[in-house]
Amino acid sequence: MTDPTSIVGGPPSGARGEYGDLIPIRPASTGKPVVCLRGHRLELGGMTATYNHRYRLHATLCETCRTLETCSPNARRRAEWAHLDITRQHPADTAPTGGLVLVALPPAVGAMTGHIELRLDAVTVGAATLTCCLSCRTGSLDDVHVVPERRRLGYGRTLVTAALARAPAYTWTAPVPASTTGRAFRTRIEVPRAGAVCPHRAHESPECN
């Protein structure tokens, strides 16, 4: 007797978890990638250029990692990673609603603090909060947050790069958070700790006016 459920040809959509197959991301760089996330030199071990339909982004697959992960099914999946162009930061009203995109939310009039969101299919999965002072030419990366179920995919790092890219000539600082998770992330980011608040920010009008 044929199992009637076999007619559908496999488990129902979402049975493996809607986001079960998300691969890591990194900011896109110009030119071909040189090393993989594990440090294998792609020129020596081989690579395949791929396209990730979930994110709608181009990706790279390290052949050395692919072999490693096939031999150790429990290894963390890092063979393939997608490239997000951090210079493409969409206005909220015209941001694509499919795939993984950055959305820039500039400061309100009279305020200095803005946000960059990372959205997957129009759902916010991470955000950076940044304060820039045009007079002092300084930037403060006030906060970087990634929803807990989307961590360890490079979203936080990519948000940091996207924030700093908004004003590359500025002097950037960032506070060191008290939480263990926040501190573990922050201490891997190469930005000095926050110093004195600039006089303009001290007089900043509240965002909720």
Ligand SMILES: [Zn+2]
């Ligand atoms: Zn590799």
Ligand SMILES: [Zn+2]
């Ligand atoms: Zn200032």
